[in-house]
Amino acid sequence: DALRLIRDQAREEWQRHSPVPRDQAKAVGRRFSRALATLQELIDHRAKEIAHAKRALVDAAHELLNSSLAAETRAEKSKELQRRWRALGRAPRGEEQALWREFRRLCDQIFALRDAQRDDHAQQARGRLEAMQKLIDRLDAWQPARLADQAELDSAIKQSDALYPLPPGRRTEGMRRRWDGIIRARRERLAQLGMREEIERWLEHRSLFDAHLAADAACQEQGICEDVTYDPASSLSEELRNAHEQRNAARRNPPPAEEVSERLTYLRAYLSLLALGRLRQQDESLQLAIQVERLNSGVGRELSRSEEIRRVLCKLLATGPVSAEQWAREKEAFDTLFDQLTQLSPT
Structure with missing residues (x-):
């Protein structure tokens, strides 16, 4: 386009400065014609190069249209082809129009596919x-x-x-x-619900716990230390069976009574934390110990509250021997917590 501008300006200047003296007209005219012819050859040569480059862009647009790239990606690449097209200049007049029609048709199809995909995504x-x-x-x-x-x-x-x-x-x-x-x-x-179901399962086997309390009392008060038995056909879980066996073993080899009392207090406080989300004021000194146990028990993953309750109840069954006096101090608090854990919050 710059060469065409030079050519057109030269023609305008020639017209503006005509006529020239008769004795110089032919020589100057020939020189001007030769210069214009040389310039036109450059223009034609460059136009052919541009036509070749634009045919390559048409081929690239055709290949882009049929590619497997995402529609958005093809549209962006099509914009880049258009920028390159505009930077090239003009091909020979007839060829320029034909190439542009084909190039624009291909680009329009690419953008139409993008718009259709956008509509589909929307x-x-x-x-x-x-x-x-x-x-x-x-x-x-x-x-x-x-x-x-x-x-x-x-x-x-x-x-x-x-x-x-x-x-x-x-x-x-x-x-x-x-x-x-x-x-x-x-x-x-x-x-x-999980906590309530754990408490309900515990209450189903409450008679086993009460039997252990009675056996503990008989052992401590009468010296008759016997194991408590359970029906093997019952639905007692393996965890509760293990706790049951530990309770029988504790009756045969009892720990200090003070240790049993502390254990009952600790388990009641733990259950209170699960039921109410807080400890009673007199149990706040146990909070750190409970937190440590919760962390140690949940190594690798966080235990659910129902899993924690199951562990507390198993430990309650395993703790003993419990004297009648010890249980009398804790029974009401445990029963209240059991009742609270079976009540669901309003929905």
Whole structure:
């Protein structure tokens, strides 16, 4: 284009300075014509080079259209081809128009594919948003009734994860906050259900615990130290069976009474922390010991509250021998905690 500008300006200047003296007209005219012819040859040569380069850009656009690249990536690369096209200048007039039509057609197709994909992504995002709203409404209307319902909550969380990412915006942010609140509430209720189920299982075997209390009293008061037995066909867990055997062994080789009392107080305080989330003022000195045990028991993962209650109850069964006086001091507090742990918070 710069060469064409020079040529056109030279012609304008020639016209402006005409006519020239007759005796110089032919010689000067020939020199000017030769200069213009040489310049035109340069223009034509450069135009052919540009045409070759633009044909290469057309081929590149065609290859880009048929490539397996993402639509957004193809559109960005197409913009780069357009920048290169604009920097080249013009090919010979007829060829320039034909090349431009083909190049523009290919670029338009690339951008159309990008726009179609954007529309498709937007539609998919709206679909995910609506699916998430339905999932939130369903989980908001659902309340777990037993610990085994954890599987349904896990399934809902997995469905939620599959819907992400959601389109950004205030609606999405509001849905996320609502979802997080529902999940926290359902997890808390499942934790309460798990604790209640552990206490209910314990109460099913309360007669075994009472039998150990009676055997402890008989051993201490009458000197008759016998093992307590249980029905092997019962649903007693392996953990409770082990605790039962430890209690019988403790009756045969009893630890100091003071140690037993301290152990009962510690277990009652631990159970209070699980039931109420706090310790009674007189038990606050035990908080550090309880925290250390919780950390040591949960090495590798955090124990659930139902797992902690199960451990406390097994240790309660294993602790002994317990005198009638010792149990009288703690019985009411334990029974109150058992009752509290079977009560669910309002939904």
